Amino acid sequence: MTPPEVHLVAAARPNLPKLAALWHALAGRPGMCLPVLVHTGQHADPAMFGDHLADLGLPLPDVSLGVAAGGGHAALTGRTMMALAELWTARRPTVVVVAGDVDGTLAAALSARKLAIPVAHLEAGLRCGDLDMPEEINRRAVDAISTALWAPDEGTAARLVAEGHPPETVRAVGNAMIDSLLRALPAARARPLPAGLAAGGYGVVTLHRPANVDDRAALSALLEAVARAARRTGLVWPLHPRTARRLSEFGLAVPEGVMVLPPLGYRDFLGLMAHARLVATDSGGVQEEAWALDLPCLTLRPSTERPVTLEAGTNRLVTPAGLEGAVAAVLAGDWPRARPIPLWDGRAGARMADHLSEMLDAPGPGTGPRRGGETGTMTA
Numbered sequence: 001m002t003p004p005e006v007h008l009v010a011a012a013r014p015n016l017p018k019l020a021a022l023w024h025a026l027a028g029r030p031g032m033c034l035p036v037l038v039h040t041g042q043h044a045d046p047a048m049f050g051d052h053l054a055d056l057g058l059p060l061p062d063v064s065l066g067v068a069a070g071g072g073h074a075a076l077t078g079r080t081m082m083a084l085a086e087l088w089t090a091r092r093p094t095v096v097v098v099a100g101d102v103d104g105t106l107a108a109a110l111s112a113r114k115l116a117i118p119v120a121h122l123e124a125g126l127r128c129g130d131l132d133m134p135e136e137i138n139r140r141a142v143d144a145i146s147t148a149l150w151a152p153d154e155g156t157a158a159r160l161v162a163e164g165h166p167p168e169t170v171r172a173v174g175n176a177m178i179d180s181l182l183r184a185l186p187a188a189r190a191r192p193l194p195a196g197l198a199a200g201g202y203g204v205v206t207l208h209r210p211a212n213v214d215d216r217a218a219l220s221a222l223l224e225a226v227a228r229a230a231r232r233t234g235l236v237w238p239l240h241p242r243t244a245r246r247l248s249e250f251g252l253a254v255p256e257g258v259m260v261l262p263p264l265g266y267r268d269f270l271g272l273m274a275h276a277r278l279v280a281t282d283s284g285g286v287q288e289e290a291w292a293l294d295l296p297c298l299t300l301r302p303s304t305e306r307p308v309t310l311e312a313g314t315n316r317l318v319t320p321a322g323l324e325g326a327v328a329a330v331l332a333g334d335w336p337r338a339r340p341i342p343l344w345d346g347r348a349g350a351r352m353a354d355h356l357s358e359m360l361d362a363p364g365p366g367t368g369p370r371r372g373g374e375t376g377t378m379t380a
């Protein structure tokens with residue numbers, strides 16, 4: 001008998017370290033299912049996708065849909081839904097796994113559920129409370145329709161249950177990003193640093209959130225803040241393609257003295273962080289990775305969907321005006337060491353595989369009716 005197919009949907013760079021954790025756990029359980037890596041195409045540039053596969057021990061995607069970003073959220077979501085619906089009508093998986101909060105995550109969850117295919121959301125339950133963020137809309141919408149909710153910690157799982165999700169669909173599995181980080185760290189630490197950087201002597205900058213880079217005034221304020229911070233310590237900034245585009249559209253430039261790099265491969269970026277003194281970022285994943293590296297993380301956002309990293313001590317929310325002071329605090333040694341976060345232990349992949357195995361064994365795999373009843377087929 002052929003094993004049931006489980007499709008792991010990857011759309012953009014941050015999906016890959018999350019899915020890799022599950023992929024490797026499934027590779028250790030041959031016969032349980034046939035994992036199929038589906039790439040929607042949202043990030044297609046090798047520097048943002050293809051180059052990361054080998055670093056994470058992932059194969060080339062089994063299916064590449066080639067739905068490139070562009071045309072705005074609605075167009076990307078719609079085109080991705082259409083491509084996935086076509087795929088899953090011809091080749092129906094038993095379960096679809098979606099990760100994180102990008103547009104491709106939402107498109108995949110919607111497509112699968114409309115075809116009555118169970119959906120597991122890897123990294124469920126994150127909330128920053130800001131519904132102006134496209135990612136917040138995506139994560140809430142995906143959680144609302146997923147049949148399995150894999151939360152990174154117990155508090156997040158408890159909140160999902162409090163939101164009304166049936167407890168049997170919610171699992172605190174731990175943080176998949178940490179699985180991938182721990183796996184890659186020895187090789188990442190051994191990577192050479194870019195010429196001109198000395199271990200412990202620089203900070204890393206990454207910025208790409210629409211609220212920070214799509215608005216000229218916001219981006220200008222951040223550039224000024226980075227310039228002030230650069231007076232305190234050397235800074236290196238691997239530029240996200242979105243940010244590079246906006247800088248050029250707005251006629252702005254990264255301050256002199258800040259080392260600008262292209263987006264780095266997963267191991268190179270991890271190595272860069274592992275040897276850094278601090279990171280200033282608006283990335284979600286980087287806040288978590290900084291915790292694992294016990295690296296002071298200055299998050300340039302008004303809120304975070306990962307408050308557990310604030311409680312753990314490594315992460316602090318800072319405004320552009322507060323960046324220089326926060327950098328000075330780090331350099332003065334005035335920053336707490338990382339406190340433990342339960343379940344961020346490198347075993348999230350195994351816990352997800354355990355739940356997936358239960359879903360595959362169950363008669364209607366994990367698809368118990370949601371509170372208020374399952375909807376029927378609606379064509380109107």
Ligand code: UDP
Pocket residue numbers: 013014017206208238262263264265266267269270282283284285286289
């Ligand atoms: N990352 C990378 N190269 C870089 C910058 C980031 O490999 O130049 C990795 C980072 O280590 C993390 C992931 O990309 O694993 C985070 O992705 P991103 O910041 O794009 O998205 P977010 O986490 O904010 O959704």
